Amino acid sequence: MAEEPHGTWFGFGFRGFRQALGSGRGCQAVLSPEPLRAGGHIRGVSASWSYTALMTCGGRVELSGYASGEASDCRDVWASEGLVVVLRAGPGSLEELQGWAPSSALRGEPLWAQTALVPEAEAQREDPPEGDGPATKLPLLPGSRAHLSPQPPFRQPLAPELQARQLDLGNEHVLLLCAAGQVFSWGGGRHGQLGHGTLEAELEPRMLEALQGLRMAQVAAGGWHSVCVSETGDIYTWGWNESGQLALPARSLAEDEETVTWEGEEEAAARAKDGVPVPFIAVQPFPALLDLPLGSDAVKASCGSRHTAVVTSEALFISGKYGQLGHKDSASSDRPCRVEYFVEKQLQVKAVTCGPWNTYVYAVER
Known part of the structure; x- marks a missing residue:
């Protein structure tokens, strides 16, 4: 079976506070698709109004725009205007969901954290190839019949x-x-x-x-x-x-x-x-x-x-x-x-x- 070629993520539309969409001045929108740039191959994107979260194949999350920063050992990310949620890798089948204020740049202590039990098959799965998207799909909590909310209660x-x-x-x-x-x-x-x-x-x-x-x-x-x-x-x-x-x-x-x-x-x-x-x-x-x-x-x-x-x-x-x-x-x-x-x-x-x-x-x- 022929290996599928590596692809590229493109972005266009409102640039907000200089999100991942271009760096030029004087224009509030990118009217034609242009490639996104990150410190690794991008395999997923989650966008809020004022910032964008890029998920790379190496497990790093990069924030660009009004919120900037990065975090390592990640499996998934979900961006909203009031909260950025990261699923961090952990030992065995245990992983942790962390909720951060976007302005924190993913540094210091999260606003809240909770353990997420990932199904065994999911825990053993290797990182998907570039472009397949995150292995899990926030805001659905992995391994549970519950959903994530940006406001309390979080589960x-x-x-x-x-x-x-x-x-x-x-x-x-x-x-x-x-x-x-x-x-x-x-x-x-x-x-x-x-x-x-x-x-x-x-x-x-x-x-x-x-x-x-x-x-x-x-x-x-x-x-x-x-x-x-x-x-x-x-x-x-x-x-x-x-x-x-x-x-x-x-x-x-x-x-x-x-x-x-x-x-x-x-x-x-x-x-x-x-x-x-x-x-x-x-x-x-x-x-x-x-x-x-x-x-x-x-x-x-x-x-x-x-x-x-x-x-x-x-x-x-x-x-x-x-x-x-x-x-x-x-x-x-x-x-x-x-x-x-x-x-x-x-x-x-x-x-x-x-x-x-x-x-x-x-x-x-x-």
């Missing part, structure tokens, strides 16, 4: 029947993918981000009935929207669509001159002639099946605050607002637009991670 048990495979946090809501491929959500629902057809909050995990019976492979929570990818390559979106992040027609973008809208000029003219209003969607409270261009099947997805990125077997598609779309300009889009940079460079996208206002992509040569 919240889940119901015994919820054997979680993946968990993702939005600004006000949580998505959980269970071992059976079903999606659960809870938290704030005022923008329809829970997918239950209402704008009400849910205090406990509730299964999305609209997706019941369909096996999902991945979930992604944005600021106030949600996405999931099925095992057959279909993608579903729901929640807030103010910036076109659901790849559904958004009124705010239709009124913006620097926007790629869902309907072309011919379709819009035909609707105007027939007196048919454009079906703008502000909130989508149920999961909506999204048709990707060229009949592409989705492989992975990630969400920022107001944008969505989808990886297919052929390309990377992004919808949403501001310069995190990677289209060499700051135009917004309420339809999935292919990022041509990777096509032009003959790179195949393997993974994508969205920060609140930027995007990080792992790609290999074709």
Whole structure:
């Protein structure tokens, strides 16, 4: 079997406080993908608004931006504006989760620490090759049916029947993918981000009935929207669509001159002639099946605050607002637009991670 070539992590979008995205002055956004730099091969990225955490294959975490610093002997990292959580290697199957204030630069004593029991198979697993991402997936605690929160209590048990495979946090809501491929959500629902057809909050995990019976492979929570990818390559979106992040027609973008809208000029003219209003969607409270261009099947997805990125077997598609779309300009889009940079460079996208206002992509040569 041929060994897969080593790839590169790229970043684009809002640069914040000089995050891992470029070092030039006078520009607040990197409009075209550029390679990330670190003291070792990068295998994972976690981004907050003002800083970025890079996980290298050598077990080192590097922070860049408003928060800077590094830590060694790490297996995973999760960045949020108020907390950076590091999973540190330990003896045997015991490892330790440490919560730090981002401004501490990972020096001194952590704000809190707790032992995490890693399953034996996971403890014996070697570090994954470059680009595969961290061996564990924070904020889901390894070896336990619990999830991590940036506010006390830091460990919240889940119901015994919820054997979680993946968990993702939005600004006000949580998505959980269970071992059976079903999606659960809870938290704030005022923008329809829970997918239950209402704008009400849910205090406990509730299964999305609209997706019941369909096996999902991945979930992604944005600021106030949600996405999931099925095992057959279909993608579903729901929640807030103010910036076109659901790849559904958004009124705010239709009124913006620097926007790629869902309907072309011919379709819009035909609707105007027939007196048919454009079906703008502000909130989508149920999961909506999204048709990707060229009949592409989705492989992975990630969400920022107001944008969505989808990886297919052929390309990377992004919808949403501001310069995190990677289209060499700051135009917004309420339809999935292919990022041509990777096509032009003959790179195949393997993974994508969205920060609140930027995007990080792992790609290999074709």
